[in-house]
Amino acid sequence: MKNLLIGIALIGLLATVLPSILVFSSAIEPATHKTMMVVGMILWFVTAPFFMKRRDSS
Amino acid sequence: MANEFERESVPENKLKGLRSFIGMYAGEHAAGTEFMIGPLFVTHGVTVFDVLVGLFLGNLMAVFSWRYLCAPIAVRIRQTMYYQLERICGIRLVALYNLANGLMFCFLAGAMVSVSATAVGIPFNMKMPGLNDWLPNSVGWIVAVAAVGLVISIVAAKGYDAVARFANIAAPWMVLVFLACGIAALPQLGIHSLADFWPVANEIVWTGVPIEGQTQYTFWHVFCFAWFCNLAMHVGMSDLSIFRYARKASYGYASAAGMYVGHYMAWISAALLYALQLKTDPSNTTVAPGPMAVSIAGLAGAVCVIVAGWTTANPTIYRAGLAFQILFRKWSRFRVTLLAGSLATIGAVFPALVMKLLDFVALYGLILMPMGTVILLDFWVLPKLNLKSFFAEAAGISVNWAAGAAWILTLCICLALFLLAGVEKFFLFIPGWFIAALLYIAGSMIIQRRAFREAGR
Numbered sequence: 001m002k003n004l005l006i007g008i009a010l011i012g013l014l015a016t017v018l019p020s021i022l023v024f025s026s027a028i029e030p031a032t033h034k035t036m037m038v039v040g041m042i043l044w045f046v047t048a049p050f051f052m053k054r055r056d057s058s
Numbered sequence: 059m060a061n062e063f064e065r066e067s068v069p070e071n072k073l074k075g076l077r078s079f080i081g082m083y084a085g086e087h088a089a090g091t092e093f094m095i096g097p098l099f100v101t102h103g104v105t106v107f108d109v110l111v112g113l114f115l116g117n118l119m120a121v122f123s124w125r126y127l128c129a130p131i132a133v134r135i136r137q138t139m140y141y142q143l144e145r146i147c148g149i150r151l152v153a154l155y156n157l158a159n160g161l162m163f164c165f166l167a168g169a170m171v172s173v174s175a176t177a178v179g180i181p182f183n184m185k186m187p188g189l190n191d192w193l194p195n196s197v198g199w200i201v202a203v204a205a206v207g208l209v210i211s212i213v214a215a216k217g218y219d220a221v222a223r224f225a226n227i228a229a230p231w232m233v234l235v236f237l238a239c240g241i242a243a244l245p246q247l248g249i250h251s252l253a254d255f256w257p258v259a260n261e262i263v264w265t266g267v268p269i270e271g272q273t274q275y276t277f278w279h280v281f282c283f284a285w286f287c288n289l290a291m292h293v294g295m296s297d298l299s300i301f302r303y304a305r306k307a308s309y310g311y312a313s314a315a316g317m318y319v320g321h322y323m324a325w326i327s328a329a330l331l332y333a334l335q336l337k338t339d340p341s342n343t344t345v346a347p348g349p350m351a352v353s354i355a356g357l358a359g360a361v362c363v364i365v366a367g368w369t370t371a372n373p374t375i376y377r378a379g380l381a382f383q384i385l386f387r388k389w390s391r392f393r394v395t396l397l398a399g400s401l402a403t404i405g406a407v408f409p410a411l412v413m414k415l416l417d418f419v420a421l422y423g424l425i426l427m428p429m430g431t432v433i434l435l436d437f438w439v440l441p442k443l444n445l446k447s448f449f450a451e452a453a454g455i456s457v458n459w460a461a462g463a464a465w466i467l468t469l470c471i472c473l474a475l476f477l478l479a480g481v482e483k484f485f486l487f488i489p490g491w492f493i494a495a496l497l498y499i500a501g502s503m504i505i506q507r508r509a510f511r512e513a514g515r
Contacts, residue, residue, distance in 0.1 A: 012231075013230065013231065013234055016231060016234045016235060016238055016358070017234040017237055017238045017241075019238070019242075020237070020238035020239070020240075020241035020242040021241060023241070023242045023245060024241050024242065024244055024245055024250075026245065026250075030242065030246070030354075033242055033355075034355060034356030034357070034358070034359075035356070037235070037238065037355050037356060037357075037358035037359075038356065038357050038358050040231075040358070041231065041357075041358045041361060044230075044231045045227070045228075045231070048227045048230075048231075049223075049227055052226060052227050
């Protein structure tokens with residue numbers, strides 16, 4: 001289960017940064033880029049809290 | 059509550075690995091204010107070379123300052139900066155330092171609140187403050203700042219553990235949003251390949267011509283700014299509290315993660331966003347991170363600006379509260395943190411705080427730097443001169459005037475250099491460091507020898 005969450009979170013990070021490279025290479029439109037970034041944000045914030053370690057209080 | 063070793067050395071079994079420091083620095087230095095600093099360089103007319111090379115070398119100096127000034131003392135003594143200062147300077151002088159530190163934290167947090175407010179105001183079509191505005195330009199701005207400040211202050215006052223955890227989770231995403239914004243802005247600026255970058259950036263982004271009303275900055279301004287941007291933390295030694303958990307002094311190099319992600323890539327990305335705004339509408343010179351990020355990254359950009367401002371303002375207000383608590387000992391942590399949050403919010407209402415962020419950062423570092431010099435000399439130099447380290451503790455005094463004079467006189471001399479000799483504020487910390495060093499050594503010689511003479515009678 002943890003591995004699945006990590007995989008989805010990584011897809012979220014990829015969906016955040018990869019579209020910008022596609023915009024740069026004119027493969028997608030800026031509007032598509034914005035939508036993909038929102039999807040990436042949701043994927044990351046929905047999954048990351050379940051596997052990222054708690055910050056040490058010190 | 060976890061033992062944070064506030065008045066003792068960190069034991070061997072509590073030391074942390076290199077990865078903790080890399081993660082912490084990378085996250086902490088991708089703050090809301092990065093959205094401001096990159097564009098402000100553009101407004102001051104720097105060139106591509108100034109930015110790319112000046113930032114690279116200035117950040118390198120900052121990393122070396124952490125590695126060779128701060129970390130070696132931290133791993134030898136393993137105590138917080140505040141406790142070391144108390145032992146050197148005495149409890150009353152530390153209280154004064156805490157007041158200065160707390161106020162600086164408040165205004166820094168205020169700048170972060172302002173950054174978040176620029177994104178919060180977008181759905182309400184709020185008029186953004188202008189580059190040369192000192193006073194709030196609309197009721198909407200005051201309401202947005204007050205709302206953001208209130209929420210952040212209350213959350214900080216209730217203890218910031220949950221926000222710290224959220225900040226930890228948000229950090230990798232935020233860093234990638236910064237990167238994505240920069241890359242996606244390139245084609246709209248007319249950069250379609252690596253070969254396009256230098257000529258187009260020279261012509262459109264970092265043109266070498268300041269915006270009307272702004273002073274001209276050079277390579278040296280960029281270099282020195284990158285170096286002293288965190289002056290209070292490395293030369294000023296406040297990160298002794300961080301590196302006391304490091305196994306080796308070489309962990310000081312972990313600060314490079316923060317410098318080259320937050321203070322290189324993020325500043326450059328933010329500058330590209332601002333250049334795009336100017337290209338679209340040359341009359342729109344305001345530096346408003348919210349609209350800039352939304353124009354490239356849409357909703358994710360707006361969320362990033364809010365989160366970047368919020369997650370960094372929150373611990374800053376909390377730290378300001380801790381600093382003030384030494385002065386208001388009978389106040390609860392909740393009350394004193396609310397006071398710090400209120401000061402931050404009042405500061406944030408005035409756009410000058412964020413539009414003049416580069417100047418504020420220069421002042422912030424300069425005010426706190428002399429005490430770092432005192433710690434450095436007290437540890438390395440005083441024993442070689444047969445003088446006693448941690449003199450306030452040894453003599454049982456509440457004010458060590460050698461340290462007090464080094465601090466106050468250095469600031470007075472720097473002020474005189476600025477006002478009378480016309481030394482640029484960005485460069486003051488270099489003579490300031492040597493002035494503080496000489497004053498502390500001379501003062502320690504006078505005070506300690508007199509104390510020993512009196513003790514011998």
